[in-house]
Amino acid sequence: xxxxxxxxxxxxxxxxxxxxxxxxxxxxxxxxxxxxxxxxxxxxxxxxxxxxxxxxxxxxxxxxxxxxxxxxxxxxxxxxxxxxxxxxxxxxxxxxxxxxxxxxxxxxxxxxxxxxxxxxxxxxxxxxxxxxxxxxxxxxxxxxxxxxxxxxxxxxxxxxxxxxxxxxxxxxxxxxxxxxxxxxxxxxxxxxxxxxxxxxxxxxxxxxxxxxxxxxxxxxxxxxxxxxxxxxxxxxxxxxxxxxxxxxxxxxxxxxxxxxxxxxxxxxxxxxxxxxxxxxxxxxxxxxxxxxxxxxxxxxxxxxxxxxxxxxxxxxxxxxxxxxxxxxxxxxxxxxxxxxxxxxxxxxxxxxxxxxxxxxxxxxxxxxxxxxxxxxxxxxxxxxxxxxxxxxxxxxxxxxxxxxxxxxxxxxxxxxxxxxxxxxxx
Numbered sequence: 399x400x401x402x403x404x405x406x407x408x409x410x411x412x413x414x415x416x417x418x419x420x421x422x423x424x425x426x427x428x429x430x431x432x433x434x435x436x437x438x439x440x441x442x443x444x445x446x447x448x449x450x451x452x453x454x455x456x457x458x459x460x461x462x463x464x465x466x467x468x469x470x471x472x473x474x475x476x477x478x479x480x481x482x483x484x485x486x487x488x489x490x491x492x493x494x495x496x497x498x499x500x501x502x503x504x505x506x507x508x509x510x511x512x513x514x515x516x517x518x519x520x521x522x523x524x525x526x527x528x529x530x531x532x533x534x535x536x537x538x539x540x541x542x543x544x545x546x547x548x549x550x551x552x553x554x555x556x557x558x559x560x561x562x563x564x565x566x567x568x569x570x571x572x573x574x575x576x577x578x579x580x581x582x583x584x585x586x587x588x589x590x591x592x593x594x595x596x597x598x599x600x601x602x603x604x605x606x607x608x609x610x611x612x613x614x615x616x617x618x619x620x621x622x623x624x625x626x627x628x629x630x631x632x633x634x635x636x637x638x639x640x641x642x643x644x645x646x647x648x649x650x651x652x653x654x655x656x657x658x659x660x661x662x663x664x665x666x667x668x669x670x671x672x673x674x675x676x677x678x679x680x681x682x683x684x685x686x687x688x689x690x691x692x693x694x695x696x697x698x699x700x701x702x703x704x705x706x707x708x709x710x711x712x713x714x715x716x717x718x719x720x721x722x723x724x725x726x727x728x729x730x731x732x733x734x735x736x737x738x739x740x741x742x743x744x745x746x747x748x749x750x751x752x753x754x755x756x757x758x759x760x761x762x763x764x765x766x767x768x769x770x771x772x773x774x775x776x777x778x779x780x781x782x783x784x785x786x787x788x789x790x791x792x793x794x795x796x797x798x799x800x801x802x803x804x805x806x807x808x809x810x811x812x813x814x815x816x817x818x819x820x821x822x823x824x
Contacts, residue, residue: 399423400423400814402701402810405688406709408782409438409800411803412658413489415662416662416667417485417807417808418810419662428670429670436652436655440648441643442483443516445792446794447514448465449791451514459476459479473759473802474801479801482803485804487517489661494657495654501516503515504527506525506549508543509549510550510556521641522641524613529564534613535615536571536604536608538571538587540572542581550567584644585652587619591622592623598634600631601631608637613640614635619644620639622649676691677689677696678728679698684774702814704777705779707780710756710783711753713782715727724755726783732768736755753790754786762778765779780802780803781803784802
């Protein structure tokens with residue numbers, strides 16, 4: 399049985415861990431925090447802009463990769479991305495993820511812009527921004543960070559990607575999730591809406607302000623553990639309902655994180671949360687173990703293969719000092735960096751070159767020196783640590799994360815099978 403240590407419990411780390419464990423590997427998933435999935439919007443971006451808005455992301459990947467040498471999609475082709483996203487849909491189930499990765503939907507954001515994305519929570523699909531749609535955006539007076547007037551006004555002035563306009567009006571209602579709590583978080587409402595009694599009261603309050611033919615836009619708080627809460631609320635209101643993701647932390651992201659973490663544990667993954675990797679040992683060109691800081695002292699985790707899925711600058715996995723020296727936090731890996739200045743002064747212009755820095759891999763996701771040989775024979779990488787993508791601008795982050803996780807997991811399993819076969823032959 400091959401042993402694998404996965405470092406990082408975001409989308410890439412969780413997907414890879416489950417795939418490895420389901421195939422019979424002994425997996426330890428090490429993470430210092432909760433993982434970036436809860437900061438996302440509960441949707442899966444494949445490619446939203448290239449740089450113009452993309453309607454069919456899978457069809458656009460080959461041309462996009464050719465125009466952006468060194469981008470992860472140069473190694474992760476459309477067939478792999480499609481296969482990987484279908485795998486993610488199977489892991490999460492239809493209650494948490496739906497859609498066709500070949501076609502982007504266009505959904506409202508918390509400020510009323512329209513964004514392209516490929517796979518979404520089923521609770522969001524009624525919010526597709528198409529010509530002639532009629533929305534009522536309902537705000538909850540006690541919830542933070544959701545302003546229905548802003549959302550509605552911006553939607554009303556937007557020329558839709560497919561042509562035409564929609565109409566939106568706004569309403570503010572007051573249905574407390576907790577008595578005497580003036581400022582409530584999205585999570586507070588989500589937990590309250592897991593209760594059928596509160597759902598009924600909530601739906602009655604919303605139904606009172608909905609006009610004929612309107613689709614109801616609500617902040618994305620419609621239940622946490624009850625994935626069917628939104629559908630029951632829509633039935634009680636008597637109108638289609640859609641969730642609009644709030645600024646992070648994200649309730650839809652929490653739902654997905656909880657589901658994938660539970661799935662990983664059910665597959666036998668040993669999840670070790672809340673501790674930072676402080677060092678590693680290597681010999682003969684391979685990583686032997688990593689050290690994890692715990693309350694009782696450092697612990698050694700040995701494995702046959704290691705997968706680095708720690709994210710990029712946003713998670714602290716990559717850093718830059720005042721001299722523009724770049725550093726990877728766990729293995730001090732050599733990084734690929736753009737030529738010239740990492741940061742330019744036009745902060746409202748082109749993306750900063752810095753954001754394309756990261757770890758380079760071969761097409762098996764084995765970490766290598768930029769343009770050269772593998773750094774270690776058993777160290778792989780996936781997700782936001784990879785060089786070459788400006789994920790937030792391209793709207794490509796989840797597509798890269800899932801496809802690279804699947805490819806890395808499969809490469810580790812293939813390497814283990816080869817080693818076993820060679821060992822038996824000798």
